[in-house]
Amino acid sequence: MNIGIIGAGNMGGALATIWTQQGHTVCLSFARDQAALRQQAAALPRASFGTPADAARFGGVVLLAVPYQALDEALAGVPEVVGGKPVLSCVSGLRPDFAGQTMGLPTERTESVAEELARRLPAAHLVEAFNTTFAEVLLAPDRQFGELIPSLLYCGDHAAAKAVAVQLIAEAGFQPLDVGPLRQARSLETLASVWVQLAATSGLFPQAGLKILTR
Template identity: 45%
Template sequence: MKIGIIGSGNVGGALGKIRGKNGHEIMFSSRNREKIKTMAEAIGKNACYGLPAEAARFADIVVLAVPWGQAKSALLSAGPLNGKILIDCTNPLKPDYSGLAVGGTTSAAEELAKLAPGASVVKAFHTTFAALMQSDSRMFGSTNPTGFYCGDDSAAKKVVADLIKETGLEPLDVGPLSYARYLEPMAMLMISLGFAQKMGTNIALKF
């Protein structure tokens, strides 16, 4: 499967590394060309890098893994995503991390879906810390953390569920894309526990 990753941060890097190890073809894209070059070279022959529009044309699945303040412009720079799966990994945090900039009557996922009307949008990979995804094992004893996801396209969700399982998480479909309104606050809780409450990033949710 061909996967285009928009974003050169910890989440995009972790997901690209896992996908590359599992035989998927990866294209990283970001404004930071030197960083994505290094990320691609670390994976090897299954990875390359380019502009967001190139990654979108290359991919069957586009992963958006950028800070919320860059999300809309990054998505628009990818161009049309007709017929593709768009995995939204963003968390709509306020600039000072004091809470969510979007929520209640809508969600980041729903707002991004408006910008990519031809794509099948699935919210996923936003409640698990990148450090945990990059670790040798996602196990806590004999338990796999839960990988929550939601979306409106059942076929797209099946594909994403397989990727979640491949990541070492236990997939849990929570419903339609509008349920991202509930998943995104869960991510805010994890960030608060990890950093404000100083529990660290080796924590995860299990349902």
């Protein structure tokens, strides 16, 4: 599978490493340091680098893993080349207080970032995924926590795109868990911020995994 990665930071870089190890080919893009981006791509098998539009054009599936504040720059030229493609997003617009000193999660949003992205990329098939884990967990040799593997929650409106997400989630070493249509990203993005805050304030961060148990 060809995977375009927009956002070659900790999350995007870690997933690029995992997915190339699984035999996929990636195109990395959007890093603060272009020289480091070239080195990052050179260190991986089956990896190249380019602009966000290059990565989106290259990928049969696209991962968007950038700070919310960088979306305008990261999406330059992207809407025109992602028609019909699954786009996985782990972008969050919430601003959790990691010190645990406030009630609630400060945000001015009335919709999830995933829903905003679905409007900004109307021809793509958005799937919210990979926002309930930490880059440090992805960088570990495996995702095992004793006898358990962590859950990875995802949501979206397009069945075929969600099937692609399930494959990539499982290949990354997680248990995929479908939490419904894309509108559920409102809850999933909030859960992700709560999870980060609790992990930080409890001292469990960054080597902690979220597990949903079912009977």
